[in-house]
Amino acid sequence: MALISMRDFSFAFPGSQQILRNVSLTIEEGSFTVLLGPNGSGKTTLLQQLHPVLAAHGDRTGEILWRGKNVSRETSDAVASRIGFVMQRPESQIVTDKVWHELAFGLENQGLGDDVIRRKVAEIATYFGIEEWFDKDVSELSGGQRQILNLASVMVLNPELLILDEPTAQLDPISADNFIQMLHRLNYELGVTILAAEHEVQKILPFASAMVVLTGGKISAAGAPRDIIPDILKHNPSLASAMPVAAQLYWESHSAASRIPLTVGEGKRWLKSVGGDGAVAETAAGTATSVTQSTTSKGEGVTVPETPVTLSARDVWFRYDKNSPDLVKGLNLHVHEGEIFALVGANGSGKSTLVSLLSGVNSPYRGRIELGGTRIERIAPRELYRNFLGVLPQDPQTLFVQKTVAADLKDVAKRRRRKDDRDELRLQESIERGAEALGLMHVLERHPYDLSGGEQQLAALLKVLLLRPRILLLDEPTKGMDEVAKQRVIDIFHELQRQKVTTVFVTHDVEFAARAADRAGMFFNGDVVSVDRVHPFFSTNNFYTTSASRIARDRYPDAITKDEVIACLTRANS
Amino acid sequence: MRWMARSRDSFSVAHPAVNFAFYAAVLGISMFCLHPFVLGISLVSAILYGAFVRGWRHMARLLGVFIVPGIIVVAILNPTFNHNGVTLLFTLxxxxxxxxxxxxxxxxxxxxxxxxxxWFVSLNVVLTRDKFVYAVGRVFPTASLILSMSFRFIPLFLRQFHDTTVSQRYLGHDMRSARWWEKIRIALTVTSSLFTWSMENAIHVSDSMRARGYGRRHRSSYSPHRWDTRNVLLLVVIASLAGITIVATANGGLAAQYDPTIVISGIHAAPSGVWTWLGAVAFLLLANVPVAVRLFDVYLWKRYERALRLGPGTRRQTRWSVVLGSDDVSAEKQKEKVPQWR
Known part of the structure; x- marks a missing residue:
């Protein structure tokens, strides 16, 4: 039975163009629906329109039905109380200062007594595993814990429908996994109907019973994942790269197998089933090597670029207080000029500490960090951040200070160099060129805060790039980005590389690291361990590696990105 | 003495109403009744409990650096401003x-x-922020929600402030090395950015509140604290001891007058009566309720441990001496087998 549905629904903010166009959508009771769409396709607007209280005001046509009945002014409160909503940013939806109070907040709003609230809060805290941090302040929690708290404080109201707007976009991969597992449990054990917007579908899709694709405010496909994924792969190239790697491999190799694989396990089994003969594997492995142009093979040792070292850390130790534990312990890192270097594996405090050290915000208590051969402390701040070191911080919002993206970009471009860039026209031109390359033309006149998470990242990146840095340090550059945006970032990286700009980025996105970087290092326990070129790096890693490598490593041990595996497959086929 | 600071403070886990009642009674009586007995008892008890909660070193430092010099300064300063009184010592x-x-x-x-x-040394530890929010909430429910939201917002705001300052540094706007007119401009930029962020955050929070039914019905105010026998008992004890002290004061048992002549019952120019001693003893007991609760729990735990050690059916045989650690029977055994509670 349909729990909630939209019929021929259109929406526009007053005085602007339509965001949703003739959307018809049905969410079945007990289903787990994933809403998929590129950045800025109207996902958030659609989800908010389904919630009577959160629906923005504007021109609405069409209707929304709850259990087959039109949601009217009289019934909207009743419907709202049956829907739970979790937003993207974990921080900004927490209301109170204590975990227990946050859980009780919704129940207090219903005017319930202490005994009832105590019972419900205890129940929900136990179900979500919150007991250990039940008495804590919310400011002490990690991002993952905060998002679990948001989910729990919505679930305590016992909603029938749970709507989530990119709930894992701001989380590290382990917290994201936990969160998705929790959603699966709610759906599987309690029968809660779930509608979640995501663009990172790899992890969530195996649990989904239905999938809806939204492009440009219109529904372009809807149905069971296995039914519609082939369609997307065939007709929608911009979304195709967001599909599970296994499905893409299956599709690109024109496989004859009847069932499309969605998970790594299914992908592995499928690859075994399509001709596992040794000769093929051997030649394919050879091809893979040539395709990937890997300069190393096992036993040859690590090759390093020949250009001089431009960013180096030697025996760096750091802690925040005299009595707090060391967060960085004897870290060594050498990045060469013009190199693209990925640091993976760091999470929580380790990551932000690392970025703050490499960007000169904090100083190590032992060891030295050098940029271009000079100790970072010796470089005057004025010199350091102008035309030398560009840093993209974790929260891109903190970079924006103007009312429109265009004004913000202009603000920074104005102050990079004195003479040759002063000229208004050249300035405008460089902004437009950058915006064009990053696909930001359509958002230039918007307020920076109104952009989607991925668009904010892109705009912030452009802002940093307009300072013309020689060394670029990026903290989670792809957070919230769709596949198209990621590809644009990779293109920018390569363009910068041609200009001998060094790029170092810290990321959780292994797929992105494998595609974008030359070399990669793993940050673990306060040190960078196992630095290597990306191909040997990911192909020797067993756990911390790309999906493509996990699926195909038995046959093509050197292929780490899905394009490489596809290249190997097509060669083997022909 | 280290065991004092290490034992658990049972009084601070009591119901907030008990905590509030205690501090209100003790501070109120000490402020309004300036009888030397009351002041002396109050000071010694406050230092004792402070030492339990924060440790002797902290209290010793406070005494040496602040309290004793403070007493001397005020004692010297008062007579230079205040010239009332009949006993003239000398004329300046x-x-x-x-x-x-x-x-x-x-x-x-x-x-x-x-x-x-x-007293504020222990009060800072015992009356935590959420007890304060609770107390306000019992009187003004909305005010307590606002308080709780503010305590949520402050750390968030400070972090955003830090992040924004650092981000501006990344863009070449460095407060530390800038000239003064640039400093003003950077400060304005950061302030306006923080203002926008606060507005944005407020919208998200209000969405989150409305989506969870805020404002739809009359709100209740949940408290995780529960009334149990012990809390009721403590409240009764505190109330009756405070009552006795107040009645004693009202009946002149703890009267103290310093101007124009010194009249202090039991000490100078006034005889001590039943009320004097009753009031003093009641106040002594009152001021040491937290320490007593704490020591009582130490005793209970010792007895519990001993019972575990000796096996079932032996709980009754425990003696008070156990508390002091001079257990003659099994001092040796105790060292071997049971991890000591400290």
């Missing part, structure tokens, strides 16, 4: 007279300040 060259009454009153005043300072 400018014609002002220094009286015994003024000096004694100065000392009493100084000790009152010391008493308040000493």
């Amino acid at each position: 060259s400018n014609g002002n007279s220094i009286t015994l009454e003024a000096i004694v009153y100065g000392v009493a005043l100084a000790i009152t300040l010391a008493v308040a300072t000493a």
Whole structure:
């Protein structure tokens, strides 16, 4: 039975163009629906329109039905109380200062007594595993814990429908996994109907019973994942790269197998089933090597670029207080000029500490960090951040200070160099060129805060790039980005590389690291361990590696990105 | 003495109403009744409990650095401003007279300040932020939600402030190395950015509140604290001891007058009566309720451990001496087998 549905629904903010166009959508009771769409396709607007209280005001046509009945002014409160909503940013939806109070907040709003609230809060805290941090302040929690708290404080109201707007976009991969597992449990054990917007579908899709694709405010496909994924792969190239790697491999190799694989396990089994003969594997492995142009093979040792070292850390130790534990312990890192270097594996405090050290915000208590051969402390701040070191911080919002993206970009471009860039026209031109390359033309006149998470990242990146840095340090550059945006970032990286700009980025996105970087290092326990070129790096890693490598490593041990595996497959086929 | 600081403070886990009642009674009586008995008992008890909660070193430092010098300063300063009193000691060259009454009153005043300072040491630990929010909530439910939201917002705001400042540094706007007119501009930029962020955050929070039914019905105010027998008992004890002290004061048992003549019942110019001793003892007990609760729990735990050690059916045989650790029977055994509670 349909729990909630939209019929021929259109929406526009007053005085602007339509965001949703003739959307018809049905969410079945007990289903787990994933809403998929590129950045800025109207996902958030659609989800908010389904919630009577959160629906923005504007021109609405069409209707929304709850259990087959039109949601009217009289019934909207009743419907709202049956829907739970979790937003993207974990921080900004927490209301109170204590975990227990946050859980009780919704129940207090219903005017319930202490005994009832105590019972419900205890129940929900136990179900979500919150007991250990039940008495804590919310400011002490990690991002993952905060998002679990948001989910729990919505679930305590016992909603029938749970709507989530990119709930894992701001989380590290382990917290994201936990969160998705929790959603699966709610759906599987309690029968809660779930509608979640995501663009990172790899992890969530195996649990989904239905999938809806939204492009440009219109529904372009809807149905069971296995039914519609082939369609997307065939007709929608911009979304195709967001599909599970296994499905893409299956599709690109024109496989004859009847069932499309969605998970790594299914992908592995499928690859075994399509001709596992040794000769093929051997030649394919050879091809893979040539395709990937890997300069190393096992036993040859690590090759390093020949250009001089431009960013180096030697025996760096750091802690925040005299009595707090060391967060960085004897870290060594050498990045060469013009190199693209990925640091993976760091999470929580380790990551932000690392970025703050490499960007000169904090100083190590032992060891030295050098940029271009000079100790970072010796470089005057004025010199350091102008035309030398560009840093993209974790929260891109903190970079924006103007009312429109265009004004913000202009603000920074104005102050990079004195003479040759002063000229208004050249300035405008460089902004437009950058915006064009990053696909930001359509958002230039918007307020920076109104952009989607991925668009904010892109705009912030452009802002940093307009300072013309020689060394670029990026903290989670792809957070919230769709596949198209990621590809644009990779293109920018390569363009910068041609200009001998060094790029170092810290990321959780292994797929992105494998595609974008030359070399990669793993940050673990306060040190960078196992630095290597990306191909040997990911192909020797067993756990911390790309999906493509996990699926195909038995046959093509050197292929780490899905394009490489596809290249190997097509060669083997022909 | 280290075991004192390490044992658990049972009084601070009591119901917030008990905590509030205790501090209201003790501080109120110490402020309004300037009888030397009350002040002395209050000061010693406050230091004792403070030492339990924060440790002897902290209290010793506070005594040496703040309380004792403070007492001396106020005791000296008061007679130079206050010239009331009948017992003239000597006259200053400018014609002002220094009286015994003024000096004694100065000392009493100084000790009152010391008493308040000493009690606030433990009060800071016992009355945590959420107890405060709870107490406000019982009277003004909306105010308590606002308080709780503010306590949520402050750390978030400070972090955003830090992040924005650092981000501006990344863009070449460095506060530390900028000239003064640039500093003003950077400060304005950061402020306006923080303002926008706060507005944005407020919208998200209000969405989150409305989506969870805020404002749709009359709100209740949940408290995780529960009334149990022990809390009720504690409240009754505190109330009756405070009552006895107040009645004693009202009946002149703890009367203290410093001006124009010194009249202090039981000490000077007034006889001590039943009320004097009753009031003093009641106040002594009252001021040491937290320490007593704590020690009682230490005793209970010792007894519990001993019972575990000796097996079932032996709980009754426990003696009070166990508390002091001079257990003659199984001191050796105790060391071997059971991890000591400290």
